[in-house]
Structures are given as C-alpha cells and as structure tokens.
Amino acid sequence: MSKKQGIAVGVIVFLAIAYFGLTQYASHVAKTRLEAAIAKKGPFVQILYGNVSYNIFTQNTVIRAVSFKGPKMAAPIFAKEIIVRRLEMDSPKPTSVSMDILGIELEPSALGREAAAELAALGYAGPWSCDVTVDMDSLVEKRELKSHMVYAAKNVGSLRLDFVLGNLDFAAAKPEAVMAGLFNCALKQAEMAYTDASLVERIFKQNAAKQGLDLPAYKKQLADQLDTSLQRSSKPLPQAFINALKQFVENPRQLTISANPTAPVSFMELLKAGTPEAVANLLALDIKS
Structure with a gap:
C-alpha cells in the first residue's frame, strides 16, 4: 500500500468513526429529549418504544417499535416507527410539529362489535395498517395555526386535511x-x-x-x-x-x-x-x- 493510499484509508476510517460517534451522541440527545417530552405527559399517557436514532444528515429522529395507550383506551396502539422531523415544545402546547407515524396497527374490534362485524362483511377482517402524517405550525405573532394532516389506511383509503385558522x-x-x-x-x-x-x-x-x-x-x-x-x-x-x-x-x-x-x-x-x-x-x- 502506498503512502497516499494509507492516508486515504486513514481519513476514511477517521470519518467513519466520527460519523458513528456523532450519530451515537445525537441519538442519545434525541432519546433524552424524548424521555423529557414523555415525562411532561404525566401518568395519563403510557408510551413505550424500542430504540431511538438520529440522522445527522436529514436531522430526523426515528423512534421504532412504539406503543401508545391513552386514557380510557382498552388496549395500546402499536406503530412500527415514528419519524420526527420537527418538534418544538417551548410551552406545554406544541408550537411546531412535523412527523410521520408509520405502520400503525388498528384492530377493527377497537371500533366496537357492530362496526367490526360490518368491516368483516366488507372483507376487512384483520388489523388495518395505517400511516399518519402531521405538520402543524403555531404562528403566535400572526395568531394563526397552519395544519396539514394525512391519514392513510392500506386497502381502505386516505384522507388529507389542510387548513389555516386565524384570530x-x-x-x-x-x-x-x-x-x-x-x-x-x-x-x-x-x-x-x-x-x-x-x-x-x-x-x-x-x-x-x-x-x-x-x-x-x-x-x-x-x-x-x-x-x-x-x-x-x-x-x-x-x-x-x-x-x-x-x-x-x-x-x-x-x-x-x-x-x-x-x-x-x-x-x-x-x-x-x-x-x-x-x-x-x-x-x-x-x-x-
């Protein structure tokens, strides 16, 4: 191996180690922020997850194997992963949210026996696989709220809602x-x-x-x-x-x-x-x- 090749290999190894180190550190910071956000919700909401990773290039936080159970919910809702592009919580109310919740599993039985029976008659017997996209910005100075939401259920349909509220x-x-x-x-x-x-x-x-x-x-x-x-x-x-x-x-x-x-x-x-x-x-x- 020539001297130039050795230097090139050394640079690549150094960059790989630096990238891995930065990613691990950023993921740790993201996990710490996530734990703090969950703690703010108190005992009324139960959120469990598998692991958290942060992409230093896209600046997205990815949370995998998530389960969520809110008040009066008989069973938790599971999602394969949540991709958080932006989440600003300077106050108890989020001021800016941008995320995708992918691979949500919804059991028809959660809608009640009659609804589940009707869905089964239509051929929807198993759990629905759903994806949700939420983009929301609170423009406090303008007293406006901008929102973009998409709910898509595989083999069922999708609903998109965009609106701007003022005053x-x-x-x-x-x-x-x-x-x-x-x-x-x-x-x-x-x-x-x-x-x-x-x-x-x-x-x-x-x-x-x-x-x-x-x-x-x-x-x-x-x-x-x-x-x-x-x-x-x-x-x-x-x-x-x-x-x-x-x-x-x-x-x-x-x-x-x-x-x-x-x-x-x-x-x-x-x-x-x-x-x-x-x-x-x-x-x-x-x-x-």
Missing part, C-alpha cells in the same frame, strides 16, 4: 377560555380530500347485492336519489355539489372539498349562516371529483 388566542389557559376563543377563531383556508383505495367501492357492491342489483344499476339509483333530494329539500345543496357527488358515485376515486373565502370566516358566522347554500357561499366552497 386564535394562544395565551388562553383555562378550558372555558379556550372554548370561548373557538367561536371567535376564523377559517382562512381549508381543503379536504378523500382518495378511495377500495372502501367505497366495497360498500357500493355490498349494498347492490343486498338490493339484488348489479353495480351500474345501483350507482344509477344513487344518482337519481341525489337529484330527487335536490328537488324536494327545503335547504338543498348547490347543484355543483350534487353534480360532483354524482361523479364520485360513478367513479369513486377522489373527492375534494376546498374553502377559499375572500375574508376569514369565524365559526360564529358559520353557525348563523342558516342553510347549506349560505355556508357554501360564505366559504366559497368548491367540490371536485
């Missing part, structure tokens, strides 16, 4: 003050999207079989019922909504509802709106399939 009182501590503040909080923007993997299609097929109809005939029946409800209801949904719902019935893949009001709308204004059409106009709702 929030982050200083409220007492429950009654928080509840009062919710009425004054305003919706600035929101979007909800459901993407079907098989749940809606299975429900349609099951209901069609119960009525002795083939699937196209059942879907036509549903579309006719939507038209009838529009004609007979004293507080009907807008025609555009009915059309989008009919498209979703025909091809249940994705349904998106978005709100883009010209000015923030408080929850109190929504309560006073009176009719579905008034709410739709107030929020400038749009629905697509």
Whole structure:
C-alpha cells in the first residue's frame, strides 16, 4: 500500500468513526429529549418504544417499535416507527410539529362489535395498517395555526386535511377560555380530500347485492336519489355539489372539498349562516371529483 493510499484509508476510517460517534451522541440527545417530552405527559399517557436514532444528515429522529395507550383506551396502539422531523415544545402546547407515524396497527374490534362485524362483511377482517402524517405550525405573532394532516389506511383509503385558522388566542389557559376563543377563531383556508383505495367501492357492491342489483344499476339509483333530494329539500345543496357527488358515485376515486373565502370566516358566522347554500357561499366552497 502506498503512502497516499494509507492516508486515504486513514481519513476514511477517521470519518467513519466520527460519523458513528456523532450519530451515537445525537441519538442519545434525541432519546433524552424524548424521555423529557414523555415525562411532561404525566401518568395519563403510557408510551413505550424500542430504540431511538438520529440522522445527522436529514436531522430526523426515528423512534421504532412504539406503543401508545391513552386514557380510557382498552388496549395500546402499536406503530412500527415514528419519524420526527420537527418538534418544538417551548410551552406545554406544541408550537411546531412535523412527523410521520408509520405502520400503525388498528384492530377493527377497537371500533366496537357492530362496526367490526360490518368491516368483516366488507372483507376487512384483520388489523388495518395505517400511516399518519402531521405538520402543524403555531404562528403566535400572526395568531394563526397552519395544519396539514394525512391519514392513510392500506386497502381502505386516505384522507388529507389542510387548513389555516386565524384570530386564535394562544395565551388562553383555562378550558372555558379556550372554548370561548373557538367561536371567535376564523377559517382562512381549508381543503379536504378523500382518495378511495377500495372502501367505497366495497360498500357500493355490498349494498347492490343486498338490493339484488348489479353495480351500474345501483350507482344509477344513487344518482337519481341525489337529484330527487335536490328537488324536494327545503335547504338543498348547490347543484355543483350534487353534480360532483354524482361523479364520485360513478367513479369513486377522489373527492375534494376546498374553502377559499375572500375574508376569514369565524365559526360564529358559520353557525348563523342558516342553510347549506349560505355556508357554501360564505366559504366559497368548491367540490371536485
């Protein structure tokens, strides 16, 4: 081995040792912070985990083999891993959260016997494998909350929810003050999207079989019922909504509802709106399939 090759090997070994050392130290720090965060939750929440690692390049903390049990929960919920990109807890309330919870195992029996039986009839007998993404930022100076959440269940469907709330009182501590503040909080923007993997299609097929109809005939029946409800209801949904719902019935893949009001709308204004059409106009709702 030449002198240059020896130096190169030495540098590589040194970098490998340095990387391993930094990773171990960072993982220890991440574990210490995790233990502190769990301790803040007190005895009401039980959180157990296998190991914690920290990636110095992505700056992500990975927590593996996690179980969580909250108040009134009969059994814990298990997850393969939690990837924490950002978690700022300068106060008892998190101000910034960005994480993925992957491989959550949910037993249908946790929803009750009747719900479990209905899901089994649809072909969902075993546990659901779910992934959850949460990105949330509390912009205290702007009195805003920005949130992005995705819940995805394998072979079932996924639900995405994005919203921006304004006029929030982050200083409220007492429950009654928080509840009062919710009425004054305003919706600035929101979007909800459901993407079907098989749940809606299975429900349609099951209901069609119960009525002795083939699937196209059942879907036509549903579309006719939507038209009838529009004609007979004293507080009907807008025609555009009915059309989008009919498209979703025909091809249940994705349904998106978005709100883009010209000015923030408080929850109190929504309560006073009176009719579905008034709410739709107030929020400038749009629905697509």
